[in-house]
Amino acid sequence: MEMIKETAKVVRQQQIDEGIFDMELSFPKGAALAKPGQFIAMYCNDKSKLLPRPISICGINKEEGTLRVVYRVAGEGTKEFSEMKEGDTLEVMGPLGNGFALKEEKAIIIGGGIGIPPMLELAKQLNVEKTVVLGYRTSTFLKDEFEAVCDVKVATEDGSQGAKGTVIDAIEKYGVEGKVIYACGPMPMLKALAVYAEEHGMEAQISLEERMACGIGACLGCICKTKGKDHHTNVNNTRICKDGPVFDAKEVVFA
């Protein structure tokens, strides 16, 4: 798996919701290799913060040589990124991880919260009959862009838009059907979707997240419990950064 580490330039950045930022990075070699569901490691310019931040890829523009990331400010590192302006530079490495395996079957593309951004590039590239289901607290960032691609159903925690409750409530309320689930979001959502897929005889590809250090499979900081033995260390712990972040839900052991 080829990956690039180099200095990338911020092409544009804007805030799109409370605490959520949308950044386009000029990173031509990375963009040329990137696939939906992969991520990049973004390094802080403040060198007291040593570890790269793993951020999912929201958009790939091979012609312009750019990658788009939509991320939430979760701490000091992402705060630094959010303050960057057009023309600023930072070190990035990527694309990292396996990405989604695009299947030829009817799809349900599901995102929850800050797990929504990586589903946008997948929705664009997945050329099959598909429905997008998005779970929000209240505010519905990126929804318009998904609607430009395909049919979108929404769930909000407070019921202010779409179905009240979770993405599964939206799937049931609107009778969304498909053969393959592609999903990214909080662990409880992914766990519920794993059960849902099992019950309905569907395949589910879920994208996991964990605190990472190296980002390239060396440190074993980010692992998930898996039913099968990991080829790397021959135990039931598989590296999320290298062998994931996308897993077959049937393989994952949920806490």
Place this chain on the structure above:
Amino acid sequence: MNLEVTLAGKTFKNPVTTASGTFGSGAEYEQFVDLAALGAVTTKGVANVPWEGNPTPRVAETYGGMLNAVGLQNPGIDLFCKRDIPHLKEKGASIIVNVCGRSTSDYVEVVERLADEPVDLLEINVSCPNVKEGGIAFGQNPDALYEITKAIKAKAKQPIVMKLSPNVTDITEMAKAAEAGGCDALSLINTITGMKIDIHRRKFVLANKTGGMSGPAIKPVAVRMVYQVSHACKLPIIGMGGILTGEDAIEMMMAGATMVSVGTANFHNPRATMEVLDGMKAYMERYHIEDINEIIGCID
């Protein structure tokens, strides 16, 4: 310009190796680093059988450093010998194998299994703060350290390097115990036990509650301990702890280290080992140093 160093009777093309656990068995870094250009690759701790390691979260960032509590997840010595050693040899790397265990017999089993393997040195990890049995229990008691050093030395075919913990009152006492036990070299420091609390969730950040701190924030502690140990015993030292640049490596060698390990810096920059090496060469050119050996322990 000579960068070649000799440690425990083995010659390495330069003093730069990797800190165990930060570099896997090298394969993950091959896109960034020519493994043969390193003094040696020090591999992640390997036990007699596969270890699952600790629950997640296993890592956390701290100011100028990080905490880890990976808990020595590893494939066990069989897969390691079958896959990792041949791969490293094919790439032309010199190899230092870090050995971990829960009991003396675990360590001895691994060391015996490695007897006929093309390994330059055995680094014995008696200082991991993240495993409950073995590990650090041997590294915090001079009598236990003496005994295990003696037991491993009796069975080891390659020179052994005892890796010391900084989580002790007097590291020179530990160094002397390992020396008395017959080891060939020392490496120091392993990580410093630390803790981080998420004040918003009122929880420990690491599932293990405590973890080992590494990174540039601990470098002064490492430099001090390397200096103390180099004056307390005759053994050569592999110095580590927060080395990020060539200047850091030079500083560690001036304190008394013959070789240096680059660890957490690999996470910050996968090419860190090569940049450390380049930085050392630049330093030597600037000060007209012909042989890197001139600077080892040059500060008294």
